[in-house]
Amino acid sequence: MPKLTINGKEVEVPEGTNLIEAAKAAGAEVPHYCYHPALSIAGQCRLCMVDIDKVPRPQIACNIQAAEGMVVHTETERVKETRRSMMEFHLINHPLDCPVCDQAGECFLQIYYMKHGLYDSRMTDEKVHKPKAVPLGPHVILDAERCILCSRCVRYCDEVTHTGELGIFHRGDQSEIGLFPGKTLENKYSGNVIDICPVGALTDRDFRFQVRVWYLDTAKSVCNGCARGCNIEVHTNKHRTHHNEGRRVARLKPRFNADVNKWWICDAGRYGFKWIDDKSRLAQPLHRAGAQATEVSWDRALPELVTTLQRTRPEEIGFLASPQMSNEDLWVLRRLAEQLGVRNIDFRVPPRAPGDEDNFLIRADKNPNSRGAELLGIGPGQGGLDAAGMLRAAREKQLKLLWVFHHDLWAAAWPEAEVLEALEGAETVVFQGTSSAGEVSARAHLVLPSAAYVECEGTFTNFEGRVQRFRTALTPPGEAWPDWMILSFVGKALGFQDPVFVAERSEQVFNALASTVPAFAGMTYRGIGDAGATVKA
Ligand code: SF4
Ligand code: SF4
Ligand code: FES
Numbered sequence: 001m002p003k004l005t006i007n008g009k010e011v012e013v014p015e016g017t018n019l020i021e022a023a024k025a026a027g028a029e030v031p032h033y034c035y036h037p038a039l040s041i042a043g044q045c046r047l048c049m050v051d052i053d054k055v056p057r058p059q060i061a062c063n064i065q066a067a068e069g070m071v072v073h074t075e076t077e078r079v080k081e082t083r084r085s086m087m088e089f090h091l092i093n094h095p096l097d098c099p100v101c102d103q104a105g106e107c108f109l110q111i112y113y114m115k116h117g118l119y120d121s122r123m124t125d126e127k128v129h130k131p132k133a134v135p136l137g138p139h140v141i142l143d144a145e146r147c148i149l150c151s152r153c154v155r156y157c158d159e160v161t162h163t164g165e166l167g168i169f170h171r172g173d174q175s176e177i178g179l180f181p182g183k184t185l186e187n188k189y190s191g192n193v194i195d196i197c198p199v200g201a202l203t204d205r206d207f208r209f210q211v212r213v214w215y216l217d218t219a220k221s222v223c224n225g226c227a228r229g230c231n232i233e234v235h236t237n238k239h240r241t242h243h244n245e246g247r248r249v250a251r252l253k254p255r256f257n258a259d260v261n262k263w264w265i266c267d268a269g270r271y272g273f274k275w276i277d278d279k280s281r282l283a284q285p286l287h288r289a290g291a292q293a294t295e296v297s298w299d300r301a302l303p304e305l306v307t308t309l310q311r312t313r314p315e316e317i318g319f320l321a322s323p324q325m326s327n328e329d330l331w332v333l334r335r336l337a338e339q340l341g342v343r344n345i346d347f348r349v350p351p352r353a354p355g356d357e358d359n360f361l362i363r364a365d366k367n368p369n370s371r372g373a374e375l376l377g378i379g380p381g382q383g384g385l386d387a388a389g390m391l392r393a394a395r396e397k398q399l400k401l402l403w404v405f406h407h408d409l410w411a412a413a414w415p416e417a418e419v420l421e422a423l424e425g426a427e428t429v430v431f432q433g434t435s436s437a438g439e440v441s442a443r444a445h446l447v448l449p450s451a452a453y454v455e456c457e458g459t460f461t462n463f464e465g466r467v468q469r470f471r472t473a474l475t476p477p478g479e480a481w482p483d484w485m486i487l488s489f490v491g492k493a494l495g496f497q498d499p500v501f502v503a504e505r506s507e508q509v510f511n512a513l514a515s516t517v518p519a520f521a522g523m524t525y526r527g528i529g530d531a532g533a534t535v536k537a
Contacts, residue, residue, distance in 0.1 A: 004070040019050055019061035019072055028074045031083060031112050033090075033198050034150040035062035038263055039159055042151050045090070047112070049082045050074050058082050080116070087117035093128045093173060095145045103200030105213040109148070128173050136166075137185030139267060140193055140202055144176040147201035153177065153193040160264070161360075163187040177201065188362060191270045192263070195253060206271055207251045211243040216250055219473035220530060222460055223252070224324060224453050225269035226355070227365040229462035230254065230261035231530075232269070234454050234473040247277040248474050249454065257531055260466060266362050273454075276474075280437040282449035283478025289445070298479060298489075305446060306493045308428050312401045314341035318390035321347040321378050322406035322433075323367035326458030327467070328509040329483035330369070330376045331517075332500050333405075336487050339496040343384025344399065347373040350413040363463055368453075372461030375519045375535060388414070394422035402426040405483065406450070408438030432486060450483050451476035458482070458506045459528065461535060467523060468532035484509055 003012045006019075006026035013022045020030045021037070033045035041063050049058040053071035058079055061072075073079065091109065098104040130144035154166045154177070165183040168175055179185065185193070194204045216235040223230040237243055237250045244250050252273055254265040275281075285301035287294050309317065319342060321333055330347075337345045347370070357364035380386050385393055391409075393399035395418065402422070409419045423429050423443050431444035434452050441447055455476040461467050476482075484506060491501035503509045507525040514520040519535040527533065 002066045002068040002070070004066050004068070004072060006072045007074055013066050015065075017066045019064050019066060020048055022066040023050070023061065023072065023074055030061045030074050031108075031116055032062060033108065033148055034152060036152050036155075036196055036263075039152060039155040039196075042155065045086070045148065045150050047083060047086045047090075049079050049086070051076045051079050083112075083116045084119055087113055088119055088122075090148045091117075091121075092123055093145070094148075095127065097146070098200075101143075101146065101200040102203040102208050102213075103146075103197075107200055108198040109146075109200075130176050135205065136179060136202075137190050139191050139205055139271065140185050141205050141208065142177060143201050143203070144178075146199050147177050147197075148199055149175055149177070150198060152196045152198070153202060156193055156196055157185075157187070160192070161187045161189050166193075188266050188268070188358070189264060189360070191267050192254070192265070195263070204251065210245070211237045211240060211250050215240045215243065217473070219454070219471045220255060221252075221454060221470040221473065222368065222468045223265060223269040224368040224460070225266070225272050225366065227363040227367060227370055227463035228261065228361050229368050229460050229466065229468050229532075230265045230269055230361060231257040231468065231532075232265060234273075236454075236473050238474070247274070249273045249276050255530075259531070260462065260468075261361055264361065268362070275435065276452050276454060278435070278437075280435045281452075281477050281480075282434060282436050282441070282447060283476075283480055284449060285479070286447035287445070288443075288447070293447075298481075301446060301448060302489055302493055305430060305448075305490060308401055309340065309490070309494065312428075314343070316398065316400040317342045318344040318385060318393065318399050318402045319346075320349070320387055320390060320402065320404045320407060321345065321373065322349075323347050323365075323370040323373050324406045324453075325369060325373075325483050326453070326456075326470075326506070327369065327372045327376060327461060327513060327520075328458045328506045329405075329487065330373055330378050331509055331513040332484040332487040332491070332503075334376055334378060335498050335500050336491050336496070337381075339491065339494070339498065343381030344390050344393070345378060345384060346380055346387040346390065347378045349387050349407050349409065352411055352413050365463065368460040368462070371463055371465055372459075372467075375461060375465075376513065376517060391419065391422035394426040397425050399425075400427040401430070402428070403430040403432065404440050404444070406433040408440060410439045432483065434480070448486055449476075449478065449480035450486070451480045455480070456482035456506070458484070459510060459525070462532075465519070465535040465537070466532040467520070467528055467535060469525070469528050469530075482506070 009026045011026045032048040034042045048061040050061045051073040134142045233253045284295045355364040429444045430446045432448040454473040488501045510525040514523045
């Protein structure tokens with residue numbers, strides 16, 4: 001571990017650390033464009049200059065490794081002048097179209113010009129013009145005039161996705177980013193080039209012109225798109241409700257987690273959020289009698305459900321939980337099942353088609369919390385029925401109350417006719433979920449609206465057993481509530497004494513489950529932190 005001095009401060013860094021990262025450890029920022037910790041060193045932008053004692057000229061910090069006894073200066077007059085010159089060079093042909101650029105507000109040309117440039121432009125000639133608004137693929141659009149040729153996007157496609165769609169073509173001031181002939185930027189992780197492009201050259205076709213970034217709020221979260229549980233930020237538009245076509249979620253961005261997704265997310269996860277603000281969202285409990293569905297208040301829905309539970313024998317009740325539910329939701333459900341004596345409980349519904357998977361991030365299981373459901377013991381008790389068994393029992397009129405959480409059973413591997421027969425066979429079908437779009441919701445006698453994962457907080461356990469927190473980004477629509485809260489109200493109304501039925505915060509539910517379930521022993525909600533914590537094997 002070499003020890004070196006940066007701006008008079010001594011730091012010790014791991015062998016192989018470059019001077020940009022070493023400076024960061026010493027609390028100094030070295031501006032840079034082409035360096036990215038996930039990519040090879042290109043040494044292309046020349047912005048990361050630093051002075052090193054006993055070296056005659058400033059050097060690029062990205063390509064020099066920290067060495068024992070090195071003395072580095074990041075803010076000498078010579079370094080500042082070199083940076084200013086490099087900024088001027090990068091901006092010579094830049095169109096300066098910030099007012100219509102989606103990157104404005106988070107663009108490193110703007111940020112670094114204000115921090116390290118602040119020169120008066122000497123450019124009087126006509127600028128070089130290049131193609132604008134060129135779609136590179138389904139998600140990414142290129143403005144070649146704004147590109148500073150840092151080559152991050154090219155290296156990403158070569159070194160991370162190994163798909164090699166992009167290259168730098170032509171020479172000198174005519175150089176520009178482009179697609180190789182016959183290629184389209186449509187790999188499963190293409191959206192990440194938008195994040196690593198430090199300027200407004202690569203922008204998001206979905207987010208483009210929807211809302212200015214300074215109106216966005218941010219919450220830390222976890223993608224619910226598959227069992228990986230990539231760490232994300234949810235960017236919401238709450239203050240300009242007429243922007244973004246009225247949708248509250250504007251975009252999802254990756255959040256660095258060295259043990260889960262590093263800097264990346266897949267496109268399916270990145271763009272799979274439109275359901276949150278879809279018109280099909282459930283916002284009010286519904287009571288259905290025959291073809292007649294009526295919106296009702298919770299004051300009517302809950303007593304109706306409680307009465308049905310009270311008058312039905314435990315062996316005639318089935319709970320079909322979902323691996324879309326959080327650990328907290330599932331724990332309250334398990335406690336409710338135990339108190340009621342219900343042994344027919346499961347969460348495994350086989351999908352009609354197997355999910356896609358690769359050896360990078362994407363997992364075949366498209367649920368964020370299957371591992372949590374397993375660890376929390378969501379499965380048939382002694383003599384109880386699994387999911388298929390519950391549907392069979394409903395068809396045979398052995399099961400009177402079927403409570404389905406989130407699943408659209410029409411997307412399951414089971415024949416639709418059999419599912420339909422089961423729903424018609426049960427005396428009471430309760431659907432609890434976020435969307436009215438599925439067939440179970442459309443046929444249930446009682447429909448209970450759930451908050452989406454971005455509208456509440458809690459934890460998911462990913463396929464590797466990492467427990468990760470997601471935070472509240474939005475309020476739920478109408479009278480939708482978090483699943484665990486609905487379940488605890490039911491438990492309380494039934495007169496059960498378990499403390500989870502009077503919990504007010506998901507933290508209390510998590511800490512209760514951690515004190516009971518061995519795999520979670522020793523964990524606390526706060527202790528999980530932003531990076532997550534792993535369950536005991
Ligand atoms: S498009 Fe962006 S990431 Fe790619 S070379 Fe240009 S500036 Fe760099
Ligand atoms: S790999 Fe899975 S968890 Fe990660 S972004 Fe994609 S869908 Fe979401
Ligand atoms: S970051 Fe060092 S040359 Fe670009």
